[in-house]
Amino acid sequence: MxxxxxxxxxxxxxxxxxxxxxxxxxxxxxxxxxxxxxxxxxxxxxxxxxxxxxxxxxxxxxxxxxxxxxxxxxxxxxxxxxxxxxxxxxxxxxxxxxxxxxxxxxxxxxxxxxxxxxxxxxxxxxxxxxxxxxxxxxxxxxxxxxxxxxxxxxxxxxxxxxxxxxxxxxxxxxxxxxxxxxxxxxxxxxxxxxxxxxxxxxxxxxxxxxxxxxxxxxxFPQKKPVKAKPHKTTLMLLHRHGEQVLLWRRPPSGIWGGLWSLPEVDDEDAIKLWQQSFLSMSHPPGTIQENAIRHQFTHYSLDISIAIIELERLPRKISDSDNYLWVDIDALENHGLPTPVRKLFASLQE
Ligand code: SF4
The missing domain is CATH 1.10.340.30 (Hypothetical protein; domain 2)
Incomplete structure (x- = not known):
């Protein structure tokens, strides 16, 4: 010693x-x-x-x-x-x-x-x-x-x-x-x-x-550092026709598995391609609300932006039609929606 x-x-x-x-x-x-x-x-x-x-x-x-x-x-x-x-x-x-x-x-x-x-x-x-x-x-x-x-x-x-x-x-x-x-x-x-x-x-x-x-x-003693959660972004597409909105059923596995949600793309440039692939038409978005909702998952946070697209006419057909549905805005509550999507609709109605 x-x-x-x-x-x-x-x-x-x-x-x-x-x-x-x-x-x-x-x-x-x-x-x-x-x-x-x-x-x-x-x-x-x-x-x-x-x-x-x-x-x-x-x-x-x-x-x-x-x-x-x-x-x-x-x-x-x-x-x-x-x-x-x-x-x-x-x-x-x-x-x-x-x-x-x-x-x-x-x-x-x-x-x-x-x-x-x-x-x-x-x-x-x-x-x-x-x-x-x-x-x-x-x-x-x-x-x-x-x-x-x-x-x-x-x-x-x-x-x-x-x-x-x-x-x-x-x-x-x-x-x-x-x-x-x-x-x-x-x-x-x-x-x-x-x-x-x-x-x-x-x-x-x-x-x-x-x-x-x-x-x-x-x-001191030093604490275990709190890791910043990774941050992800997505752009949800809200196609409206009158009082109806187009919902998309998510795949059975993965986040919000099997729930009705909105179609998603990575960014604005991908909207047109998505519409051509699934709706056989294209229509520019009226407004895009950036980062309308932030949702916290256990391992990451997700910023959701939304593109609102008002269609004058319904598309003649939808590819993968079993997983798409036109729903009256008033009837949304009858469908299982992920919480942030439900919040998104609530904020839009306000
Ligand atoms: S051992 Fe603890 S109580 Fe003592 S001087 Fe250091 S910090 Fe203060």
């Missing part, structure tokens, strides 16, 4: 002596209790966990009693905490410890990480709290503190970012007093370096904190 990492740890430990949480019911307890608390705390706040923890410990005071219980009994004592996979893994793990580890909680990082429901951070927490070993942790609170202090680039879903965070956690974790240090880092994350409006003025790390020094707390 270099001098600045040592001084980082000294400040964290000093803060812990004065302000840290030191009387939680699972602190300075055996590995079974520490493990149970770590699993309960994975998705849940401390205040919520405490009564569940005490109730669970009363019913299942040790690994043996948990391993021998029925899964229904375990789940019943978990009821209300949510994320029930955690309870199933606890039960399974208790049986593995009974059957393969002689009923004693394993003491090596590899053996602990191999147990169901225990990742690297939870394994580090259990071994440091229960056996005073020196292992780094990286729960949500610690990640946030480190990401802000060291202005870590990237978001948690990126492996390079996680590698850097693990590297930083390893670098600042001291070889001694690791339990207090790990608890302190979690406490600083949950009490001081909170998600919004971190309390930097009272933070023991402000001297080391790049985000504090550069006034960039709000930029």
């Amino acid at each position: 270099d001098a600045s990492a040592a001084s980082f740890a000294t400040r964290v430990l000093g803060w812990y002596q004065r302000y840290g949480r030191r009387s939680l019911p699972w602190q300075r307890q055996n590995a079974y209790r520490v493990w149970l608390s770590e699993i309960m705390l994975q998705q849940t706040q401390v205040a919520t966990v405490i009564p569940y923890y005490q109730n669970f410990i009363t019913r299942f005071p040790n690994i043996k009693s948990l391993a021998e219980a029925s899964i229904d009994d375990v789940l019943q004592h978990w009821q209300g905490l949510g994320y029930y996979a955690r309870a199933r893994n606890l039960h399974k793990t208790a049986q593995i410890i009974r059957d393969r580890h002689g009923g004693r909680f394993p003491r090596t990082i590899d053996a602990v990480e191999a147990l169901p429901g225990i990742g690297r951070s939870t394994a580090g927490a259990i071994l440091s709290f229960a056996f005073a070993q020196s292992w780094p942790i990286l729960d949500g609170n610690v990640k946030r503190v480190l990401a802000r202090c060291f202005r870590v680039q990237g978001w948690y879903g990126q492996s390079a970012t996680m590698q850097q965070l693990w590297y930083l956690s390893e670098s600042v974790t001291p070889g001694e007093n690791t339990a207090d240090f790990n608890q302190a880092m979690m406490d600083i994350g949950s009490m001081v370096c909170v998600k919004s409006r971190p309390k930097c003025e009272i933070c023991p790390l402000k001297k080391f904190c790049g985000s504090y020094i550069h006034h960039s707390q709000a930029l």
